[in-house]
Amino acid sequence: MNQPLACVERVAIIGLGLLGGSIGLAIAEHLPGVTTAGYDADPAVRTRAAERGLANDICDTAAGAVAGADLVILCVPVGAMGAAAGEIAASLAPGCIVSDVGSSKQSVKEALHRALPGATIIPAHPVAGTEHSGPDAGFSSLFHNRWCIVTPDDQTDPRQLTRLVAFWEALGANVELMSAEHHDLVLAVTSHIPHLIAYTIVGTASDLEEVTQSEVIKYSAGGFRDFTRIAASDPVMWRDVFLSNRDAVLEMLGRFTEDLTALQRAIRSGDGDALFDAFTRTRAIRRSIIEQGQDDARPDFGRSDHGD
Amino acid sequence: MNQPLACVERVAIIGLGLLGGSIGLAIAEHLPGVTTAGYDADPAVRTRAAERGLANDICDTAAGAVAGADLVILCVPVGAMGAAAGEIAASLAPGCIVSDVGSSKQSVKEALHRALPGATIIPAHPVAGTEHSGPDAGFSSLFHNRWCIVTPDDQTDPRQLTRLVAFWEALGANVELMSAEHHDLVLAVTSHIPHLIAYTIVGTASDLEEVTQSEVIKYSAGGFRDFTRIAASDPVMWRDVFLSNRDAVLEMLGRFTEDLTALQRAIRSGDGDALFDAFTRTRAIRRSIIEQGQDDARPDFGRSDHGD
Numbered sequence: 001m002n003q004p005l006a007c008v009e010r011v012a013i014i015g016l017g018l019l020g021g022s023i024g025l026a027i028a029e030h031l032p033g034v035t036t037a038g039y040d041a042d043p044a045v046r047t048r049a050a051e052r053g054l055a056n057d058i059c060d061t062a063a064g065a066v067a068g069a070d071l072v073i074l075c076v077p078v079g080a081m082g083a084a085a086g087e088i089a090a091s092l093a094p095g096c097i098v099s100d101v102g103s104s105k106q107s108v109k110e111a112l113h114r115a116l117p118g119a120t121i122i123p124a125h126p127v128a129g130t131e132h133s134g135p136d137a138g139f140s141s142l143f144h145n146r147w148c149i150v151t152p153d154d155q156t157d158p159r160q161l162t163r164l165v166a167f168w169e170a171l172g173a174n175v176e177l178m179s180a181e182h183h184d185l186v187l188a189v190t191s192h193i194p195h196l197i198a199y200t201i202v203g204t205a206s207d208l209e210e211v212t213q214s215e216v217i218k219y220s221a222g223g224f225r226d227f228t229r230i231a232a233s234d235p236v237m238w239r240d241v242f243l244s245n246r247d248a249v250l251e252m253l254g255r256f257t258e259d260l261t262a263l264q265r266a267i268r269s270g271d272g273d274a275l276f277d278a279f280t281r282t283r284a285i286r287r288s289i290i291e292q293g294q295d296d297a298r299p300d301f302g303r304s305d306h307g308d
Numbered sequence: 309m310n311q312p313l314a315c316v317e318r319v320a321i322i323g324l325g326l327l328g329g330s331i332g333l334a335i336a337e338h339l340p341g342v343t344t345a346g347y348d349a350d351p352a353v354r355t356r357a358a359e360r361g362l363a364n365d366i367c368d369t370a371a372g373a374v375a376g377a378d379l380v381i382l383c384v385p386v387g388a389m390g391a392a393a394g395e396i397a398a399s400l401a402p403g404c405i406v407s408d409v410g411s412s413k414q415s416v417k418e419a420l421h422r423a424l425p426g427a428t429i430i431p432a433h434p435v436a437g438t439e440h441s442g443p444d445a446g447f448s449s450l451f452h453n454r455w456c457i458v459t460p461d462d463q464t465d466p467r468q469l470t471r472l473v474a475f476w477e478a479l480g481a482n483v484e485l486m487s488a489e490h491h492d493l494v495l496a497v498t499s500h501i502p503h504l505i506a507y508t509i510v511g512t513a514s515d516l517e518e519v520t521q522s523e524v525i526k527y528s529a530g531g532f533r534d535f536t537r538i539a540a541s542d543p544v545m546w547r548d549v550f551l552s553n554r555d556a557v558l559e560m561l562g563r564f565t566e567d568l569t570a571l572q573r574a575i576r577s578g579d580g581d582a583l584f585d586a587f588t589r590t591r592a593i594r595r596s597i598i599e600q601g602q603d604d605a606r607p608d609f610g611r612s613d614h615g616d
Contacts, residue, residue, distance in 0.1 A: 279543035
């Protein structure tokens with residue numbers, strides 16, 4: 001019971017894009033005693049991954065990559081997690097931890113449990129990234145001072161959880177634990193809905209017949225341009241985010257729309273008091289957010305976030 | 309017909325807050341031959357304005373300030389423009405230009421024409437500001453490289469228009485001409501709706517029972533925080549903006565809501581193709597906006613904008 005916890009020794013990385021590649025490079029830098037094996041479905045990516053040294057061994061099959069691994073990290077789009085898990089099911093070592101990096105957690109957790117009954121599944125989500133993708137995008141410091149959310153449940157073996165947390169902390173991340181359900185709600189409001197709204201308003205402005213795009217750009221300082229700054233992320237990733245986090249996103253959207261409609265009614269009816277009250281309240285909230293955000297901003301979270 | 313246009317010689321500034329004070333200081337720096345007279349309804353502001361030298365003469369009445377002026381600039385909240393114009397009606401010199409700095413233009417134009425029938429009214433809107441207000445907030449470089457939108461109509465005397473444009477260019481602004489109606493549409497989409505949406509989502513996030521404010525802040529990098537960055541502007545100003553630009557704002561809100569609802573339906577029905585198409589289209593738009601925005605950003609428009 002009081003044996004020291006052994007660090008992971010061999011990590012398999014499935015999917016060698018921005019995140020998978022960065023994990024491989026980060027392990028080489030921070031955990032030099034750990035060996036890595038990598039796999040990607042695209043042979044061209046495998047070739048490039050080998051050239052960049054994203055892992056010690058680049059394997060031609062997912063099954064080959066996970067052989068002997070005590071930690072497998074699935075770094076494929078969330079819509080592909082189930083299929084990826086299916087490919088490795090027969091080759092997992094006993095006691096191997098299966099984890100991931102996906103932007104929604106409940107759907108991934110369900111897909112992994114379906115594909116790998118009885119396996120040690122501990123989903124995770126490092127809130128980090130850039131607008132780039134592919135085997136050339138990764139770098140070893142991607143996770144420095146980033147939040148990594150790990151989502152255990154009642155069944156999770158606490159010793160295995162501790163090993164996974166220690167792994168992410170070794171890569172420089174600050175780990176937070178929460179349930180998969182809570183993760184999906186938090187990310188819906190802090191990331192998914194803001195992106196959806198930003199995408200929407202850019203489209204709305206672009207469709208206007210009466211206002212030109214150059215006018216929108218010219219007078220966008222301080223308002224519209226803040227929306228466009230949200231990183232230009234991959235449409236495939238975002239499609240999968242919204243399909244997989246559907247319930248929390250729809251819940252948040254419903255609330256947002258109710259609140260917006262209330263303000264719309266106040267505008268239509270000329271209810272200046274209601275508007276003043278709403279703006280005063282949110283200004284106070286926003287100021288405290290900004291004040292606290294200053295502290296959170298120092299490690300520079302948002303600068304290269306790929307949109308989580 | 310080919311007489312050289314005379315520069316304005318005496319400018320009256322009604323309202324000595326951020327904008328009025330900055331105009332006074334900018335004139336002192338860029339148009340040293342021009343004399344200025346200022347008035348504010350608040351005696352404490354008048355006292356402070358005199359201490360700061362926001363104008364050559366600080367008067368105890370608006371009527372006194374506009375005596376002998378060939379340009380009057382109303383720098384009061386847009387909801388107060390009509391009343392301010394009423395105070396000066398009897399004291400305007402013949403041929404004096406009456407202008408303003410308000411964030412909506414149609415309502416101001418109507419209020420001024422009602423209060424000052426027959427006067428030379430040329431509304432304007434310098435798209436500049438900071439989150440601060442009052443007589444201590446102004447500074448002479450506020451308008452450097454900022455856009456100043458001037459909104460003449462068919463009746464506007466072209467020579468007077470030229471004098472007003474020259475005035476704003478002397479203060480360092482780049483002037484654009486457009487109709488008051490078009491101004492209100494452009495500002496609705498580039499500024500007013502983004503602010504309304506940002507205010508709304510901050511309120512929605514704050515009302516969640518299940519997600520704490522510190523969680524929202526912690527995981528807000530790259531998404532939510534962009535919304536909170538929109539400057540903490542004065543609730544009175546924004547109340548007046550939405551009350552005065554009601555029609556354009558409601559039009560834009562309607563379009564935005566339709567577009568958001570379409571995406572919501574795609575999410576609810578799991579229509580991945582529709583989502584992918586929408587995100588691909590807006591990503592292309594956004595990238596060109598960002599590319600063009602880089603050029604517009606160099607003079608640093610948005611950094612100290614108070615929310616227009």
